[in-house]
Amino acid sequence: MDSTETKNKIKLKVRHFPLDENPPSHYANNKKGIKSWLLTRDHKRIGIMYLCTITLVFLFAGIMALLIRLSLWNPANHIVAAKTYDILFTLHGTMMIFLFLVPGVPTTLGNFFLPMMIGAKDVAFPRLNLASYYIYVAGAIFTIFAIINGGVDTGWTFYTPYSIHSTTNVLPMTIGIFIIGFSSILTGLNFIVTMHKLRAPGLSWGKLPLFTWSIYATSIIQVLATPVLAITVSLLIMERVLHIGIFNPALGGDPILYQHFFWFYSHPAVYIMIVPGFGIISELIGTFSKKRVFGYWFIAISSLAIAFLGFLVWGHHMFVSGQSALASTVFSLITFLIGIPTGIKIFNWLATMYKGSITLKTPMLYALSFIFLFTIGGITGIMLGALSVDVHLHATYYVVAHFHYVMFGGMLIAFIGGLHYWWPKMTGKMYSETMGRISWFLVFVGFNVTFFPQFILGAKGMPRRYYNYLPQFETLHRTSTVGSWILGLGFLLMAVYLIHSLVKGKKAPSNPWNARTLEWMTSSPPIGENFNYTPVVTHGPYDFHRPVSEFLLGLAGSDGHGGNGDLHPEGGTPVTVEESNN
Amino acid sequence: MFNLGKYFLPPAKSTFAHNTDALFNFITTTGAYLLLGIVVVMIYFVIKYRRRSEDDVTSLVDHNTTIEIVWSIIPLILVLVIFSWGFKDYYKLFTPPQDSYEINVTAQQWLWKFKYDNGKTTMNKLHVPAGRPVKLVMKSNDVIHSLFIPDFRVKHDVLPSKYSIVWFDAKKPGHADLFCTQYCGVGHSNMHADVIIQSQKDFDKWLKQGASSSNGKPSGKTMAEYGKELYQKNGCNSCHSLDGSKGVGPSWKGVFGSKVTLSDGKTVTVDENYIRESILNPGAKIVKGYNNVMPTFQGVLKNEQIDALIAFIKKQK
Numbered sequence: 001m002d003s004t005e006t007k008n009k010i011k012l013k014v015r016h017f018p019l020d021e022n023p024p025s026h027y028a029n030n031k032k033g034i035k036s037w038l039l040t041r042d043h044k045r046i047g048i049m050y051l052c053t054i055t056l057v058f059l060f061a062g063i064m065a066l067l068i069r070l071s072l073w074n075p076a077n078h079i080v081a082a083k084t085y086d087i088l089f090t091l092h093g094t095m096m097i098f099l100f101l102v103p104g105v106p107t108t109l110g111n112f113f114l115p116m117m118i119g120a121k122d123v124a125f126p127r128l129n130l131a132s133y134y135i136y137v138a139g140a141i142f143t144i145f146a147i148i149n150g151g152v153d154t155g156w157t158f159y160t161p162y163s164i165h166s167t168t169n170v171l172p173m174t175i176g177i178f179i180i181g182f183s184s185i186l187t188g189l190n191f192i193v194t195m196h197k198l199r200a201p202g203l204s205w206g207k208l209p210l211f212t213w214s215i216y217a218t219s220i221i222q223v224l225a226t227p228v229l230a231i232t233v234s235l236l237i238m239e240r241v242l243h244i245g246i247f248n249p250a251l252g253g254d255p256i257l258y259q260h261f262f263w264f265y266s267h268p269a270v271y272i273m274i275v276p277g278f279g280i281i282s283e284l285i286g287t288f289s290k291k292r293v294f295g296y297w298f299i300a301i302s303s304l305a306i307a308f309l310g311f312l313v314w315g316h317h318m319f320v321s322g323q324s325a326l327a328s329t330v331f332s333l334i335t336f337l338i339g340i341p342t343g344i345k346i347f348n349w350l351a352t353m354y355k356g357s358i359t360l361k362t363p364m365l366y367a368l369s370f371i372f373l374f375t376i377g378g379i380t381g382i383m384l385g386a387l388s389v390d391v392h393l394h395a396t397y398y399v400v401a402h403f404h405y406v407m408f409g410g411m412l413i414a415f416i417g418g419l420h421y422w423w424p425k426m427t428g429k430m431y432s433e434t435m436g437r438i439s440w441f442l443v444f445v446g447f448n449v450t451f452f453p454q455f456i457l458g459a460k461g462m463p464r465r466y467y468n469y470l471p472q473f474e475t476l477h478r479t480s481t482v483g484s485w486i487l488g489l490g491f492l493l494m495a496v497y498l499i500h501s502l503v504k505g506k507k508a509p510s511n512p513w514n515a516r517t518l519e520w521m522t523s524s525p526p527i528g529e530n531f532n533y534t535p536v537v538t539h540g541p542y543d544f545h546r547p548v549s550e551f552l553l554g555l556a557g558s559d560g561h562g563g564n565g566d567l568h569p570e571g572g573t574p575v576t577v578e579e580s581n582n
Numbered sequence: 583m584f585n586l587g588k589y590f591l592p593p594a595k596s597t598f599a600h601n602t603d604a605l606f607n608f609i610t611t612t613g614a615y616l617l618l619g620i621v622v623v624m625i626y627f628v629i630k631y632r633r634r635s636e637d638d639v640t641s642l643v644d645h646n647t648t649i650e651i652v653w654s655i656i657p658l659i660l661v662l663v664i665f666s667w668g669f670k671d672y673y674k675l676f677t678p679p680q681d682s683y684e685i686n687v688t689a690q691q692w693l694w695k696f697k698y699d700n701g702k703t704t705m706n707k708l709h710v711p712a713g714r715p716v717k718l719v720m721k722s723n724d725v726i727h728s729l730f731i732p733d734f735r736v737k738h739d740v741l742p743s744k745y746s747i748v749w750f751d752a753k754k755p756g757h758a759d760l761f762c763t764q765y766c767g768v769g770h771s772n773m774h775a776d777v778i779i780q781s782q783k784d785f786d787k788w789l790k791q792g793a794s795s796s797n798g799k800p801s802g803k804t805m806a807e808y809g810k811e812l813y814q815k816n817g818c819n820s821c822h823s824l825d826g827s828k829g830v831g832p833s834w835k836g837v838f839g840s841k842v843t844l845s846d847g848k849t850v851t852v853d854e855n856y857i858r859e860s861i862l863n864p865g866a867k868i869v870k871g872y873n874n875v876m877p878t879f880q881g882v883l884k885n886e887q888i889d890a891l892i893a894f895i896k897k898q899k
Contacts, residue, residue, distance in 0.1 A: 082768045082830065155765045161742060162725040162766060167873060249743035255726055256741070290633070292644040320728065321739045322746050325676050329669055336661035340654060347653045350620065351646075353627040357638035360628065368624060375620055379613035386664050388671030389606050392735040395728060395763040459590035459606070461732025463763040466771035470759065514636065544640060 008579045012201055013556040013572030014536045016549060019510055019521065026428065026525040041126035042528065046133055047112030048426070053137070054100055054108060061095040062491065064088050069450070069484040075471045085467045086153040087168070093156030098177050099140060101411055102269055105276035106222075107136070107187060109418050110215045112426060114191060116519035116526065117209050119200025119535035124193040128186055136183040142176030145169075155465060157266075158233075160247035160258040164240055171240060174233040181226045184272075188222030191215055200518070201555065202537035202577030209517045209541040210286075210299055214279025217303035221268045221275075221310065229265035232258070256322055263314035271310040273407060275303050277414030278345060281367050284417055285349045287515045288364035289356030292542040295348040302341035309338040319390045328387060335385040339378065346375055361513070362436030366417030369444050373409025377402060380455065398458025404451045416443070416494070423498070424512050428525040429505030435497035442490030449483030511548065517541045521552050534558035538577055586610045595758055595779070596734035597751040601671045603735075609664060675736065678749035682717035685710070689740040689762070690723035690877050692769030692830075693817035698789055706775045706817050708760060710752055711785040717749040723877070728764035731777055739764055752779040767875065769830045772820030799886060809894025812887055816879070824898055831876060832869050834898045843870045857892050 027044045037045055068088050071079045080088070111129065115122055123129050146152055146169035154163040154170060163170050195216050199208075236258070238244050245251025247258040278299070286293045293299060315323060315331030349371060358364070380402040384390050393399060424430055453476040458464075462473050469477065511520040516539070522531055533554030539546050556572025587607030594600055685708070686697040696704045710716045720729060720740040730737040734750040752758075762773035780788060799808045813819055821830035832842070838857075843849050845868045850856055859866055861883060864876035883891070 078827065081828065082771075086765075086768055086770075153768070159726060159765070165725060166767075249741075255743055289631070289640070290638060291640045292642060294643075295645050295650060298645075298650065319672075320737050322741055322744065325673065328672070332668065333665055336665050339661055340658055343657050344650070344654055346620065350623055350627070351649075353624070353631060355641035355643070356627070356631050357633045357640050358628050358631050359633040368628070371624065372617075372621060375617050376613075379609070379617065382613070382661060382664060383606070383609045386605055386609065386668030388602050388668045388675065389609070390668075391672065391675060391737050392602050392606075392732070394737060395730070456590050460592045461730070461759065461761065463730060463761045463771075465765040467768075468771045470774075542644075545642060 008204075009576050010201070010579055011574055011576050012536060013574050014538075014553045015556045015572045017533050017552055017554045017559065019523065019552060020532075021510055021523055023523050023527045025527065026523065027528050028525055030528045039130070041122070041130055043111050043115050043122050043126065043129060044426075044526065044530075046129050047108050047110075049133060050103065050107040050111060050136075053140070054104060057095055057099045057140070061092050061100060062488070064092040064095075066484055066488055068092060069481040071467075072469070072477045073481055075469050075474050075477075082467045083153065086155075086465075087151035089465060090152050090155050091147060094143065094152070094173065094177075096407075097156055097269070097273075098180055099143065101273040101407055102184060103136060103180075103187070104273065104411065105280065105415055105418070106191065106215055106218055106272075107132075109211075109280070109415070109422060110191065110218075110276065111187075113422060113519050114212055114215055115194060115198070116522070116530050117212050117517055118195065118198060118203055119518045119531065119537065120194065120198035121529045121531070123190050124197055125190050128190055132183045132186045132190070135186070136180055139176045139178070139180030139183065142172045142179060146172040146176065157262060158236060159262075160236070160239070160253075160255045161249065163236065164248045171237065174237055178230050178233045178237075181230045184222045185226045188219035188226075191219040192223065199580040200535045200537050201580055203580045204578035205300075206297070207537055207540050207578070208300070210282035210293060210296070211276075211279035213300040214275050214277075214282075214303050217307040218272050218275045220304070221272050221307045225265050225268035225272070225311070228261065229269075232261040232265060235261070256318070259318055259321055260314070260323075263317045264311075267314040267317065268307075268310045270403075270406070271306055273411045275306065277370070277411045278303060280414040280418035280421075281349060281370050283515075283517070284363050284367035284421055285352050286542045287421070287513050288361060288367070289353045289358050290514070290544045291352055291356040292540065292544070293348070294351035294354075295344075296540075296542075298341075299345055299348055302345060305341050306338060309334060309341075313338060316385055316390075319387060320394050332385055332387050336382070339382055339385070342378060346371055346378070362431075362433060362440055363417045363421035363513075365437065365440045365444075366413050366420065369440070370410065370413045370417065373405055373413060373447070377405030377409055380405065393458060395464055396458035397454040397462045397464055400464050401451045401454035401458060404454075408447060408451070413443075413447075421513070422519075423501070424508030425519060425524050425526065427502055427505075428508050428523075429501045430508045430512065431501040431505060432497050435493065439490050439493040439497065442486055442493065446483050446486030446488070446490050450480050450487055451483070453477075453479045453483075514544075514548070516543055516546070516548070516551055518551070521548075532559045536575070536577060537580075538575060586614060592732045594733070594735070595753055595756065596736070597753060598671075598674065599733070599735045601674070601735075605664070605667050605671065608667070612660065675749075676747075678717040678747060679715045682715040682749055683711060684717050684719060687718045687720040687729065687740065688723060689720065689727035689729070689773070691725065691767055691875060692762075692773045692820050693877070694729075694760070694762075694773065694775045696775075700789060702789060705815055707815070708775055708777045709785060709788055710777060710779055711782045712752045712755050712779050713782065715749055715751045717747060720746050720748065725766050726764045727762045727766050727773065730761045730763040731758055732761070733758040733777075737763060752777075755779050755781050755784070768873075769820050769875075772817075772830075799890065805890045805893035806897045807894075808887075809890035809892070809897075812883070812891055813894055816883070818891075821876070831872060834895050836899055838896045838898070844868060845870050845872075854892050857895060858888055861888055861891070 027042055071085055149169050152173045153168045154166050235246050239246050245253040247253040247255050282293050313335045315327055316335045319328045457473055457476045508524040510524050518535055536553045585607055587603055587610055591603055688695040694706050696708050722740045722742045727740040729740055736748045736750050738746050738748045756779050758777040760775040760777050823829050823833040824835055826833045826835040837852050841849050841851050862880045865874045868874050
């Protein structure tokens with residue numbers, strides 16, 4: 001940004017635009033028919049299509065998780081065959097990670113709200129956005145084929161040389177992942193350009209809602225890291241199909257090289273999954289505490305710092321793999337450094353609540369449980385980063401519990417919180433607050449009953465990906481399985497009341513939570529072009545001390561009276577705002 | 583500080599284990615205090631600053647440099663302590679003492695083979711002397727495996743491309759479990775071995791006996807009984823059940839004399855020669871519905887031992 005004051009400021013004529021709570025049409029009913037959905041270029045409709053697709057993936061992968069837990073009821077397993085069990089955990093991992101967690105927040109809530117939060121009519125490249133969706137679907141079709149054709153049994157990590165020898169559908173699965181990667185890259189690119197070029201007048205980087213900052217950081221990782229995944233699976237495919245020796249020692253390759261390649265993507269991918277979650281939590285804590293988010297710049301910039309450092313820690317997955325001890329040492333040190341900005345975010349959120357006005361609506365309950373669960377995920381991450389302790393804990397249930405606390409307790413809990421927060425805006429309907437709280441309670445309790453015992457299991461020496469286990473682990477395994485049922489019940493209830501709200505829910509007002517960010521400054525559900533006018537931003541995203549009416553400013557004349565984008569129309573109040581076109 | 587680690591960790595049976603446990607306990611306990619602090623503050627804020635009306639006016643404070651520096655520096659110091667601690671112990675794990683007793687380990691789908699200095703070999707049973715450092719020199723015959731002995735707090739991947747090393751010093755005679763912790767296929771969870779820790783005297787005595795598997799049939803046992811012993815010792819039991827349930831390989835129950843369909847559609851009667859061929863050249867005739875995953879026992883089992891296994895299989899009706 002330019003250092004001189006005058007260059008950064010522009011003069012605009014603005015006026016207050018009253019909000020129409022009941023516009024004649026909105027984004028979901030302004031065009032009719034299935035074709036209007038399948039060929040839409042509206043970021044909101046694309047977001048909804050992603051949401052439906054991803055929910056289906058979550059349902060299937062979730063059912064697989066329940067089956068895995070059920071199979072582990074007995075030490076000597078006879079509920080499903082060993083091969084089936086291996087396929088179940090591979091598909092659960094692959095689908096959850098590549099088809100749900102990675103695209104999860106950016107393609108659904110990101111697609112729907114990023115343009116609205118910056119006061120734009122759409123993303124920068126609407127056609128590319130639709131193309132990204134179909135690339136995702138194309139990739140998903142390959143993985144579905146792999147599943148129908150008998151599944152894959154390599155684990156989601158596809159470690160060589162096992163994945164070279166495996167007679168299962170490694171090929172269609174990896175091709176699917178290869179294709180889905182492009183969807184991820186293009187979405188990231190689209191969002192980066194959107195945020196640089198389409199921000200409303202006055203919306204400088206320092207006034208951006210923290211959710212958009214987090215999507216920005218995520219997009220950078222998506223663009224930079226995903227090509228490495230494509231390279232990795234291409235090499236794997238070449239080795240399987242053309243027998244070129246890259247990773248297979250029988251052909252002169254090096255299996256550890258594969259692990260370096262794989263984690264060079266898959267560790268940053270962890271941040272693709274979790275960083276948008278940080279963004280959601282910042283919005284929730286701010287709104288439901290009615291307070292400026294503490295350490296705004298720290299939270300915004302730390303997402304970028306995490307995105308950068310996230311590229312330098314992949315080796316912490318390989319402390320006992322045979323990589324050099326010196327490399328392990330360096331990776332361990334950087335791993336600890338990345339823990340610091342992550343930890344400070346927790347303190348920032350707590351400090352945001354200080355002297356706030358806190359109300360425990362369902363989204364806030366999820367935000368607070370996020371802090372609890374993610375802290376446990378973080379502390380156990382420190383444990384696994386410690387070299388000597390990791391030797392003991394690596395590849396045990398401790399690791400399984402750790403990444404479920406981070407991915408489920410972090411990303412998924414934030415996602416559900418965000419889904420409830422923005423549900424009224426997306427659907428125009430209010431869900432039942434009571435049911436929301438009951439379901440939250442079941443999810444929170446079920447989650448902890450499922451995954452906390454796994455920390456103990458792992459520390460006691462229970463290895464992961466085991467079909468049979470020693471009798472001494474039975475009680476803890478059974479507790480975990482019972483927890484998975486509570487969890488399943490919580491999600492079932494959530495599905496019921498959310499669907500019910502679509503049919504019978506109360507009409508949602510435009511701004512049910514009294515928030516200050518732009519997506520609330522239009523009707524629920526929003527109109528096709530989001531706003532009737534070009535919004536102008538004069539305050540910060542969490543300036544709750546300013547009345548909502550001051551957030552309903554737009555360029556005078558930009559509603560069609562006097563020419564769209566005309567900076568010098570008749571009438572309107574002149575204001576000086578910060579430059580946003582950079 | 584109280585010891586939270588003991589609720590999590592298995593017994594410590596190596597001289598090294600207490601190092602790992604001390605750090606585990608330090609992180610768990612510090613972490614528990616931190617979590618408790620966060621939860622208490624959170625609940626306190628939720629109650630104290632609960633929304634009283636929609637028009638509540640809140641503080642505009644949005645940063646405080648002093649407090650932000652403090653809460654950055656303290657965790658930084660903590661993690662640097664943890665890093666150095668873990669680093670120091672990790673290097674101990676990588677430097678076996680010069681006078682270590684060496685045992686060669688071979689991993690393959692899905693069994694462990696241990697070879698001692700006098701050529702004696704055991705399968706899925708690792709005998710180690712107590713009170714002296716033991717170094718395992720490990721390699722894999724196929725995919726990546728990982729050797730993990732929780733009670734010793736040691737683990738390392740076993741690779742097909744190069745040797746890797748694990749060392750430990752078991753404190754006193756007893757038992758420990760040994761697991762494979764790198765997913766290696768359908769029999770992964772059956773790759774379990776017993777670690778038998780013996781006093782140096784007992785270990786030497788055991789070692790001199792020569793491998794029972796190369797010793798021939800012990801007197802007083804029938805061929806079928808000897809076959810049963812071999813069935814367990816050589817890891818046949820990881821894949822072939824005796825109760826008719828389908829495992830990685832076909833069950834042995836009632837298999838002798840039966841007609842089975844092969845993967846190429848032909849049928850074959852299970853007789854002495856078919857069993858012998860399947861032990862020595864497992865890929866030759868695969869039963870339909872199973873994969874070609876069994877390792878060869880050529881050079882592992884002697885003729886008399888194959889005879890004993892056949893006698894045992896015949897008994898499984």
